[in-house]
Amino acid sequence: MPDDLTTPESASAPLYSPARVRELLTQHGLKPTKSLGQNFLIDGNILRAIAEAGLSGGPAQGTPVLEVGPGLGVLTREMATRGAQVTALEKDQKLRPVLAETLAGLDVNVVWGDALEFDYSSLPPGTRVIANLPYYITGVLLSRFMRAPAIVSATVLVQKEVGQRLASRPGEDNYGFLTALASLYGTVKHVRDVPKGAFFPAPDVTSSVIRLDFDRSRPPPPPELLKFVEAALAHRRKTLRNNLRMIGQDAEAIDTALAAGGLRPDVRAEDVPLDALRELAERLGVLG
Structure with a gap:
């Protein structure tokens, strides 16, 4: 990797490359905020796998997608260039100039606000959540996705242990309320595990990509x-x-x-x- 992050090689690198990520952060005077769970994807294979898993089962063109925590816009760009109609929900106002740069020319609606205060009932029917979720509020967000009738699926990056919990069955060690809740609303599929090195900075834990599909044809649990x-x-x-x-x-x-x-x-x-x-x-x- 060259020392000068403004070299043509760095500037023309894919948005998810370590050099490009470091360049963007340096250019805008930013550092990943640990309290917001900011760990940016720097692996193109993982990036494409998330988008493909989240958009599978229907045409990507025009599919409404909600992304929570777009960060530098890496996953956002991947989904938008596939034709999805992306709404990106971001809390960190310091990322405004970065997203203005990385999402320029794309039809993406960036909503600035807290995911814990967002009105999920305002989403269009058939919305799919595709996101690298902030790990510290994963459970709360998943339960809100399940309860929002407009959301039909959620393909998310979570801590591996949370993924195991979601996919477990009665009698297994990881089974708990979040598992039961997911079963009451639909089905869970483990897509793949993601190593720590796929992020910058690297988190302390291994991650997993999980897809939850919600059956909106049946009455919600009382x-x-x-x-x-x-x-x-x-x-x-x-x-x-x-x-x-x-x-x-x-x-x-x-x-x-x-x-x-x-x-x-x-x-x-x-x-x-x-x-x-x-x-x-x-x-x-x-x-x-």
Whole structure:
């Protein structure tokens, strides 16, 4: 790599190359902000794999895409040049001049704001989320994507352990509420793992590309069921019976409902299939 980052070789390098990334940061006096989870992609193969996984299953031309945290615009450009109608949601105002440069000439709508405050109901129907998510708010964002009727899929870069949790099944170590939530709304597919060296700066953890597809043809799970499942899975080392007692369920009613479902009194919620948890909620009168 040349020392002079303004050389023609650097300036003409792909946007995701380490030299080009460093040049952009230096040019605009920026440093990656750790508190915002800024780790920029510098691997073209991974970049293309994310775009292809996120846009597969339909024509890319005109597909509405939401990207959370575009950073330097690397993934944004990849999707826009494939014909997607990209809305990029970015919190860091210091990136304004960078994105103005890297997205020049592209039909991209950059929205400046916090992903935790964005109105996801404002998105057009059929929107796909494709993003390198800030890892510190991954779970919160995924749950909001699931609950937004306009969003049909989310192809995202997450910590590997989060990807394993999303793709796990009842009885496996990683199973938890986020897993159950994903199953209630649709399906999860592991696309590929991503090494630390695919980012600048390199994160402390290995990452994974995960695609979640949401089945909008079926009614969304009722809020009462979501609260019940969350409470059942709240404390992994406690029994399902004890977790339900903590939210005010009657002990005798729980014992009767467990027995009716063929479940042991000491069973843990993470070992119970989701359909069985739903039936238990019905027996306890949670769903009316």
